[in-house]
Amino acid sequence: MIERKERKPYWRHTKWQMLASLLPFLLVLIVLPLYSDGLNHNKFLGFPLGYLLSAHGVFIVSLITVGGFVNRQDAIDHWHGAHEDN
């Protein structure tokens, strides 16, 4: 159980983690497809690069984002004693 005086630092930490997870991800998500026309002239694994990044790339970036978030946020929970006992 989290101590009362730990609540504020815990929430501050959580907020920074939220920004660190979402901002780069959303930036990639919005900006990447806009450049796919130019990227399509290159190829990777046989794919036109813009096509690959806008489909498979976004998929893999989102997996990495959620995975990183789950691990980091769990570490934050443990650091402040806000984790569940299992």
Added chain:
Amino acid sequence: MTFTPRARLINPRLGIYFGIFTSAFCALVLVLLMLEQMGASRGLLSLLILLGSFAALMTIAVASATNDPLDFYAAGRRVPAVYCGVGLAISTLGATGIACLTGAFFIVGFDVFWILSGGLAGFVVMAVLLAPFFRKFGTFTLPTYLGRRFDSRNIRIISAALLAVPTLLIIAAEIGIGAKAIDWLLKLGQPMSVAIMAVAVACGLVFGGMRALTWSSVATAVAAILALVVPVAIVAVLLGYLPVPQFSHGPLVRAVGRAEAVAAIPIVTQPGLTFNLPHDGFQAAVKRFYEPFGSIGPLAYALATLTTMMGVAAAPWVLPRVATTPGVYEARKSLGWACFFFGSILVTAITIAAFMRHYLMQAVGGSIAAPPEWLRNLIAVRLAEMNTRGNELGMPSILFDRDSTILALPYAAGLPEVFAFLAAVGLVAAAFAAASAATLTLAGTLSEDIVNGLDWQPPAAKLRLGVARIMIVLVAVFGGLVAQLASGDALKLVLWALALTASTGFPVLVSSIWWKRVNQFGALAGIVTGFTVAVLTILAAEAEFIALHSALAAVIGVPAGIAALVSVSLLTLPPTRHALELVRDVRVPGGEILYDREMRMQRQKQIRRG
């Protein structure tokens, strides 16, 4: 001493059960392949595969019957992250996501990739901003959450009424697409197929509610993923690629591009807000497969990504299901799994579209008098049409049904017909999962927040579940009627639903956790304004008063909702001490679920009094 409540124990045999289901499903398909070689008729094969799948789903539904509200509404809060994630993914996608999107990918290629990125971003945003905190609150429906969070019955009832609209749109779209697949398999006619879907959804939910929904949606996801992945892997091997076509079809995409250049298909770039979504029914592929922004402009692409993201993150038929996980760590992790399955299914759909484009480009340039054999087969089974004017087959002269592209691949590749039946059953299964999720949400909202919504304390379990079961049947019947009477473009219905949930739910859900100053008046203003503006935008766009596609209604709805929420909150009194204490509690997402604690205390009080 550590004390683990009984409800948090996870069934250790889940893997075995679903292993048995998967093997039985594979065995069924293999037997049908053998029967097909032995000369069994088309009707018998499609009947057997459909009956087999429905029998499995109904077995799960009956086996998970329950009379406990926690089991009925939250699957006992003991669903492991993987199972929760696969359920979230398949009920977000549904058959519309699989059938319509494969067709859309086929017709406009790159330009509809925003649905993939929007859905994935929706799960990411849900994991970071909403899911852990919603799980801590632990209510069974979104309106109950909003009502309790702002301590207002008005918000509870009004948000229930408004969020019912997008949920009903989803039910109608999914039952419609599922019925279309049943009709294609059994040729029973549209009304009969809709009736079968509605009855199946009602029977699937009425015994076990969320418990049945969770386990049957895992089974449907297994069936849908097999139906998608197996045929396309076989086609990949036939064409000389590795059997993981999702990552090995690159050279084929570039070959398609070269063939399109030879056929002199022009490269078009649309201006910013153009949004030409492929409609339902027969149409020709319109633009080069991997050249971007030929039918949807770059700005519309970005806005559509954000709309889908907010719609998925706030979807009332998706979000409450994260509270079925046993802990906050699992709740976050389940969304990672949801991303994995959602992305895998859609990347497979893109691959199917690329393969279909490959076959299409092979046919283009041939003579109209002697089209390739697979095209004649497709026309015979009503999956394609051909324009017989002129001498040469061009891309505009071959028309495909958008929602049946996925069924066309086995014919185009010359696979046995059973693979097309398998794809159709995958669609029926996905439609069943998504329609059930939306039906349970709507029935839960009606029974919890409207019929029993005047009192914060729910009635006795028997009455509570009785009302919910009646509502499930009514909602399924009503959803079937809507699907039959107003059978529109399913993809558009789903996009409208996402636009409405984004405008109605997203601002208030996010601010209820991340902004302490929001009060009940602001929340109510945000919900009502967002919904009204989004509906008006959709109507205006459909009547062509404004130059914005109706699927992008949230572009106006969400800012309007946020503006109303912020301004009304700041102009009225700050929230009460009780509300602030609640937010402080929710912001620490670990620990016992608040709703369960309250119910436990109420029970203890009753025991002491009795």
